[in-house]
Each structure stands twice: as structure tokens, then as C-alpha cells.
Amino acid sequence: MSISDTDLAFEVRPTDTPTPRAERESLLATPKFGTVFTDHMARASWTQGLGWHDRRVEKYGPLQLDPATAVLHYAQEIFEGLKAYRHDDGSVWTFRPTANAERMQRSARRLALPELPTEDFLASITALVRTDLDWVPSGEETSLYLRPFMYASEAFLGVRPSMQAEYLVIASPVGSYFAGGVKPVSIWVSEDYARAGAGGTGAAKCGGNYAASLLPQQEAYARGCEQVCFLDASTGSLLEELGGMNVFVVGADGSVSTPRLSGSILEGVTRSSILTLLAEQGREIRERDIPLTELLAGLRDGSVAEVLACGTAAVVTPIGRLAGGDFDVTVGDGTAGAVTTGIRAALTDIQYGRAADPHGWMHRLA
Incomplete structure (x- = not known):
């Protein structure tokens, strides 16, 4: 444009x-x-x-x-x-x-x-x-x-x-966002606090949602983690999002899942762009409910290869560790995986003009 x-x-x-x-x-x-x-x-x-x-x-x-x-x-x-x-x-x-x-x-x-x-x-x-x-x-x-x-x-x-x-x-x-290069982050999964509930303001980008995330974020810091991940308010069992980023799970078979837009999850622009780019790669993509127990089991048995978060500030962030009250699991070998690094490079190359923009996503300002 x-x-x-x-x-x-x-x-x-x-x-x-x-x-x-x-x-x-x-x-x-x-x-x-x-x-x-x-x-x-x-x-x-x-x-x-x-x-x-x-x-x-x-x-x-x-x-x-x-x-x-x-x-x-x-x-x-x-x-x-x-x-x-x-x-x-x-x-x-x-x-x-x-x-x-x-x-x-x-x-x-x-x-x-x-x-x-x-x-x-x-x-x-x-x-x-x-x-x-x-x-x-x-x-x-x-x-x-x-x-x-x-x-x-x-x-x-x-x-x-x-x-x-x-x-x-x-x-x-x-x-x-990453001084010295892209580094995996550690995530504390909050089981005591919810970011938003059904019928609330979770799908809106408003300050109150972020205010609600600050105390759990402090808890994450105290537990030696850099970010907090929230579960759904209704059952306390399903992945939703980080305080300000959406989450993706990459299977060992190359398939990719992300929590569905339930009304309590922010519809990220980066999230939407990643879904488009992954589909063009021919990957199986599912927007669905992702139980925490399923994710932990997949990390332990190797059927989950990568977990990543995305948002405007960091673009794509590899997640290297998930911890909670009764678990502490490393994601893969603790380093950024090929899907994570590849999709981050694909997005930033478009944003900085290093690659073609077939979708017309870039808008000239000056």
C-alpha cells in the first residue's frame, strides 16, 4: 500500500x-x-x-x-x-x-x-x-x-x-527485543489467577487485562521465570495466552496448534500472520483447545517439539521451559527450534523489506 x-x-x-x-x-x-x-x-x-x-x-x-x-x-x-x-x-x-x-x-x-x-x-x-x-x-x-x-x-x-x-x-x-540474539524464555503457568473469563474483556486490548496480569507476572519472577502463561478461567485446564503474547505448540510431526479464539484471548496480528505463513508451508494447523496435561505429556514423551509465543514487541519468542506448582519441564533441548526460528525469520524479513510481500501486509508511511 x-x-x-x-x-x-x-x-x-x-x-x-x-x-x-x-x-x-x-x-x-x-x-x-x-x-x-x-x-x-x-x-x-x-x-x-x-x-x-x-x-x-x-x-x-x-x-x-x-x-x-x-x-x-x-x-x-x-x-x-x-x-x-x-x-x-x-x-x-x-x-x-x-x-x-x-x-x-x-x-x-x-x-x-x-x-x-x-x-x-x-x-x-x-x-x-x-x-x-x-x-x-x-x-x-x-x-x-x-x-x-x-x-x-x-x-x-x-x-x-x-x-x-x-x-x-x-x-x-x-x-x-533480544539483546545478544534470540533466547528461549522460561514460563510460569499460573494456576491461581486468570487473565480473563467468558464474556469479559479478554478479546479487547485494554489496560485492565494487563493490570490483572501483573501480580501473576511477579509470581513468575519469584519462581525464576520470565513470563507467565494463563489457563482458561472456566476449567483452569486449557492454555490461553501469556500476559501479552499468543502461544503456539509445534508437534514432532511438524503440525502446529494454537488456542482457539474463545472470546477471552486477544486476536494477535502476529498470530494471524503466522497462521498464514505456516499454512503456506503446507503444515497441518489446528486452532483448538489445548489441555495443559496434553502439552506436558507431549513434552515428556517427545511428541511436542517446540513451544513459542508471538506478539508485536518480540515478534516470535521461543519457549524453553514450562514450570508450575507440580511440574518443571524443558521444551525440546531448551534451544530455539527450527519452526520457531524459521517463522521468525520469515516475518522479520517481510517487515524489514528483505523478502517479498505477497500479501500486501506492508504499508508505506514515508
């Missing part, structure tokens, strides 16, 4: 205090996830009866909130995450942004927030990247992480949907 005229919908109001070039280049030399932000942010406001208005790119800075602002009391908030990649010719692209826009609309619907049109979503990220183009890094596996989000901004304490909302996009230059 190419740049469209809708990119001009956001008025650019340049900052009066741009980051000096030398300082910016120093920050880009060793970017860390979510700690440094660009000079600007994109923004639009929504008012009931008026709709979306005042689309602009303005100086990055603090938000002024009334103490009664609805989001602070009722957590009416959603967000997205995607990246801008600089290709060898200097152009800048992003990966499947329409899918992110559509998921944000589904999240808004579930949280009773206004739905942002896809063209506004695309225009906002394009306008911000064009304005802060010098912030897009060019090192290997570096990118500019884009965080669109929306919150209820009306100052009102009644329990009802807000009649005002703010949409923003901020951007942070990031390096490789």
Missing part, C-alpha cells in the same frame, strides 16, 4: 523545543523499549453529538486531567501497538496497520468507547512518523514502536459511557 491523501488530515503543530540532533543520535544508538519518546504525538478528540474533531500532531508532553476524569475511575481505556521499520533505501513502512485499526474498533466497541475510523488511524500514525522521521532508527532489528491509545476524558463520576474521549499516538525508538 502507498501513502494516501488522508495522511494530510492531521494538522502539524511543530514543537518549539526539538531534541538536538546529537542528543537524538545518542538516544537512537542504544534504544530501549518504552523509555525514550519522540518530539511529537498525534491526537484527536471526540465529543458525543460532534464526533471526531481537532485532529493534530503536537508537542509531546504531559496530559492535563481533571481528578474526576472517567478513565481514572472506571478504566475506560484501550490501546494498540505496532512498529515503523526503516528499509535499506531509507523508506519507512509499517506492518498490517489496517488489522490494528480494526482491532482497536472492536476494543472500543467492547469498552463502550467511540470507534476511530480506519482512515483516521492510518492518517495519525503516518502524520506522526513523517513529523518525527529522524527518530526512526536504522540499525538491525531496530524500529519505532507506535502506541495508539484512547481514553474516556469526560469529568464525571456517574457509571455510564463517557461522552468525551481522547485518542493519541506516541512513539518510542526500540532495539532488538
